[in-house]
Amino acid sequence: MRIPFLLVAITSAAVTAQSPQPNWTAIEAETLKHFEAIIRMDTTDPPGGEKPVADYLKQVLEAEGLPVQVFSKEPHRPNIVTRIKGTGKQRPLLLMAHTDTVNVDPKKWTHPPFSAARDGGYIYGRGTVDDKDNVVATLMVMLMLARQHVALDRDVIALFEAGEEGSSSIGIQFVANEHFDAIDSEFCYAEGGSVVRSGGVVKFASVQTVEKIPRAISVTARGVAGHGSVPLETNALAHLGEAVGKIALWTPPMRLNETTAAYFKRLATVSTPEEAKRYQDLLSPDPKVSKPADDYMRKHEPRHWSMLRTSLSPTVIAGGYRTNVIPSEGTATIDTRLAPDEDPAKFLEMVRQVVNDPQVEVSYGARDTRPPTPAAKLDSDAFKALEANLTKHYKAVTLPTMSTGATDMAFLRRKGVQCYGIGPATDVEDGPKGFGAHSDQERILESELYRFVRFNWDAVVDLARAK
Ligand SMILES: [Zn+2]
Structure with a gap:
């Protein structure tokens, strides 16, 4: 249909002046339709099989006139890229989301995992x-950017990636290494943050700006083999056990960075006075003040304790093969999450000193690791757009957050893209009840899905539209 010129002129003037507001009632119905369709497609990884969702997205985007590129390392696991062009005055913004999910045990689900059942204000389903x-x-x-012909200063690119839950070699790693020109951006918004509700009330919002670097430390103890009836002081398993115990009980030095310092400072503003004092104490340069708070975190808030340092968790132990044989060797694996600014070699030396046993060798083991990456900046336009719209839509204080785990954003940050992890509002009570990400069951509040769409829209338009 041709639109009279005058109308086009008025419309584009209107959309460049202010953040244009779509018809949200219609958008919510359409959001639900697409959400139900893709939740009903089983893309559990392994084995993956993201193609039905990729095909669906491709068809919906192309019907809107958007160009779609498909990048597949494996035919049933395509990655989908689409782009809306801007003037090029500024470098692109990338929106990234993954189409695979973790597995399910259907017996544990009240509503079947691929039903997208709506019940009591929630939508249930894996993903x-x-x-x-x-x-x-x-x-x-x-879709809304395309329909409203929003004038943009920067391209907006969407990447729907496969394999996030354990096959990054066919997903982000493949796209970032082989097709980076299709997604090269200044900024990226992706999963990794959240809006935390407690008792139905928004408490704060978290935006992930940096993450720890996953490594593995191997601990190998060696001794003389012998008969189990004759105890030996050199028993490899005894030395291994002692070494593992020392590592697990050790408190690596505390190190704050820009993100974690801002995190605890802002968290204090939305906490009870008692909690707030502890978070503020953590920031004190005086160890007499920070140490008691740090010790409290170790016991009661282990995720926060991990955010304060490189962390070490013994996770695998192996050695011995029969009751009456003292083995000559035993090994343990320590899941190590390096603080972003930690020097890996110096840190390993510290662990060796903690173990302090000539019978025990401590080294970095092989790990399909994500690369060390710089933190995204807190004073960037991309962060400010998120912060402003978290205030607008959620009335929430924004906490920049360091993830103790690893995400696909690491592959983009390594290439110089500043990435920010965001997410919809969820209830803290839902995790312990078994309804969170990777839980036995999974659900989202329908109203929060829609609020998340509106928040995304405003943040993207604020950051990308022609000024
Ligand atoms: Zn995920």
């Missing part, structure tokens, strides 16, 4: 909060 919420929010933003 509802990880990460098909981000998939559908990104899809809707792209």
Whole structure:
């Protein structure tokens, strides 16, 4: 249909002046339709099989006139890229979401895992909060940008990636290494943050700006083999056990960075006075003040304790093969999460000193690791757009957050893209009840899905539209 010129002129003037507001009633119905469709497609990884979702997205985007590129290392696991062009005055913004999910045990689900059943204000299904919420929010933003002909200073690119849950070699690693020109951006918004509700009330929002670097430390003890009836002081397993115990009980030095310092400072502003004092104490340069708070974290808030340092968790132990034989060797694996600014070689030397046993060798083991990456900046336009819209839509204080785990953003940060992890509002009570990401069951509040779409829309438009 041809639109009279005058109308076009008025419309584009209107959309460049202010953040244009779509018809949200219609958008919510459309969001639900797409969300239900992709939740009903089983893309559990392994084995993956993201193609049905990729085909669906491709068809919806192309019907809107958007160009779609498909990048597949394996035919049933395509990655989908689409782009809306801007003037090029500024470098692109990338929106990234993954189309695979973790596995399910159908017996544990009240509502079947691929039903997208709606009940009591929730939508149930694998992927509802990880990460098909981000998939559908990104899809809707792209459709609305195209329909409203929003004038943009920077291209907006969407990447719907496969394999996030354990096969990055066919997903982000493949796209970032082989097709980076298709996604090269200044900024990226992806999963990894959240809006935390407690008792139905928003407490704060977290935006992931940096993550720890996963490594593995191997601990190998060696001794003389012998008969189990004759105890030996050199028993390899005894030395291994002692070494593992020392490592687990050790407190590596505390190190704060820009993100974690801002995190605890802002967290204090939305905490009870007692909690607030502890978070502030952590920031004190005086160890007499910070240490008691740090010790409290170790016991009661282990995720926060991990955010304060490189962490070490013994996770695998192996050695011995029969009751009456003292083995000559035993090994343990320590899941090591390096603080972003930690010097890996110096840190390993510290662990060796903690173990302090000539019978025990400590070294970095092989790990399909994500690369060390710089933190995204807190004073960037991309962070400010998120912060402003978290305030607008959620009335929430924004906490920049360091993830103790690893995400696909690491592959982009390594290439110089500043990435920010976001997410919809979820209830803290839902995790312990078994409804969170990777839980036995998974669900999202329908109203929060829609609020997340509106938040995404405003943040993207604020950051990318022509000024
Ligand atoms: Zn995820």
